[in-house]
Amino acid sequence: MTRYHGKDGRVYLASSGTxxxxxxxxxxxxxxxxxxxxxxxxxxSDSNKTYAMGFKDVSGTLSGFWDSAVDxxxxxxxxxxxxxxxxYPNSGDTKYxxxxxxxxxxxxxxxxxxxxxxxxxxxxxxxxYV
Numbered sequence: 001m002t003r004y005h006g007k008d009g010r011v012y013l014a015s016s017g018t019x020x021x022x023x024x025x026x027x028x029x030x031x032x033x034x035x036x037x038x039x040x041x042x043x044x045s046d047s048n049k050t051y052a053m054g055f056k057d058v059s060g061t062l063s064g065f066w067d068s069a070v071d072x073x074x075x076x077x078x079x080x081x082x083x084x085x086x087x088y089p090n091s092g093d094t095k096y097x098x099x100x101x102x103x104x105x106x107x108x109x110x111x112x113x114x115x116x117x118x119x120x121x122x123x124x125x126x127x128x129y130v
Contacts, residue, residue: 026067085099
């Protein structure tokens with residue numbers, strides 16, 4: 001079993017619905033949530049609750065530091081179209097998650113803080129893992 005440090009992770013994001021995804025610099029954290037819908041199917045004679053599994057609800061977050069020379073997140077967030085995203089836990093490995101997403105982005109800072117970006121994304125189609 002191979003374990004990795006997060007320092008070599010990479011996120012790739014397109015800035016248009018048909019554009020190629022490019023490395024998104026200055027990302028410091030990411031998370032993918034793949035919760036599944038569960039529908040209760042408990043019957044009167046069951047000894048405990050039971051459920052049937054539904055769809056995955058793929059969503060997640062990115063955070064990092066603002067770079068005035070890179071507008072990829074802001075361009076993607078302004079689109080009505082989805083954009084492609086690839087998340088590599090380790091850039092030296094061939095394993096990654098991928099799919100199309102809709103993007104929301106925000107920026108924050110303070111007198112004793114760096115200017116930070118944060119992004120929420122939600123699947124706009126089927127997500128995969130290679």
